[in-house]
Amino acid sequence: MEYIGATGVPVKLSSVPILSPDISFHFILSFAIDATPSGKANNGKFSPYWASTLTPKSVAQIKAQHPNVRALASLSGWSLGDKVLRWYNPPDPDRWISNAVSSLTAIAKTYHLDGIDIDYENFPRNSTFAYCIGELISRLKNRRVISVATIAPFYTTVGPYIELFNRYGEVIDFVNYQFYTDKVRSPTGYLAAFRVRAEQFDAEKLLPSYEVDGRGIQGDAFFEALQLLETEGFGVNGVMIFSADDSAKNDYYYERKSQNFLLNSTTSGYYRG
Numbered sequence: 001m002e003y004i005g006a007t008g009v010p011v012k013l014s015s016v017p018i019l020s021p022d023i024s025f026h027f028i029l030s031f032a033i034d035a036t037p038s039g040k041a042n043n044g045k046f047s048p049y050w051a052s053t054l055t056p057k058s059v060a061q062i063k064a065q066h067p068n069v070r071a072l073a074s075l076s077g078w079s080l081g082d083k084v085l086r087w088y089n090p091p092d093p094d095r096w097i098s099n100a101v102s103s104l105t106a107i108a109k110t111y112h113l114d115g116i117d118i119d120y121e122n123f124p125r126n127s128t129f130a131y132c133i134g135e136l137i138s139r140l141k142n143r144r145v146i147s148v149a150t151i152a153p154f155y156t157t158v159g160p161y162i163e164l165f166n167r168y169g170e171v172i173d174f175v176n177y178q179f180y181t182d183k184v185r186s187p188t189g190y191l192a193a194f195r196v197r198a199e200q201f202d203a204e205k206l207l208p209s210y211e212v213d214g215r216g217i218q219g220d221a222f223f224e225a226l227q228l229l230e231t232e233g234f235g236v237n238g239v240m241i242f243s244a245d246d247s248a249k250n251d252y253y254y255e256r257k258s259q260n261f262l263l264n265s266t267t268s269g270y271y272r273g
Helices: 056-065 093-111 129-142 158-171 187-200 221-231 244-250 253-264
Strands: 002-004 025-033 069-076 115-119 148-151 209-211 240-242
Touching (some): 025 056, 025 093, 025 115, 025 148, 056 069, 056 093, 069 093, 069 148, 093 129, 129 158, 240 253
Parallel strands (some): 002 025, 069 115, 209 240
């Protein structure tokens, strides 16, 4: 899984190497946001804010060229420009859900999307998040608008996401936990963090993650951590990378090496979404 388009860099889907049809490659377009351009909450009416190079035509082309590619829209993210985004409790949750289903259905049809990723990162107390997002995913799947749904918690947001997963885990396919926010830099530390999150979520749905030139474990130590996870009995069912925007400068080294790891793994599974 590869986040793409969040930073305004004119990155292209076709630039990212997809090494084999035996890899299920998910591009996560970042982000679709429930807000106006000024950052004002928009009551479930989402709009795409990812890089302008990620056009409907480019999504259709990469999927036609690589039938193993899926495209998802990530919802929210940290900010819109300088405006920090927050989950707000809509006064009428069912109206928010209805608006979100309608707006995301339109975006999915326009951009040839297969799913959504949930990346809200700031929450009030007593949040309606679990109900609204759980029902949103359920309705989009029931209407066959999407076939895959993922969530992206990190260390300060696990509470709302655990509630969401406990109530609606059957409609959530992967957990893109942001391990780089745990700030561990060694393979053994990564293993310890993975054990904690595997207890909170489903270990088989939990994906190791890496931030390019960012926080947490860096360089080939990440792949040592993946090998250690396998040695300790965890099936590495995929890898999440943030993000393609930063990877062009190193010729997508981590994307290439992650795919080769999965292709050569004896424990990883192939997800058919």
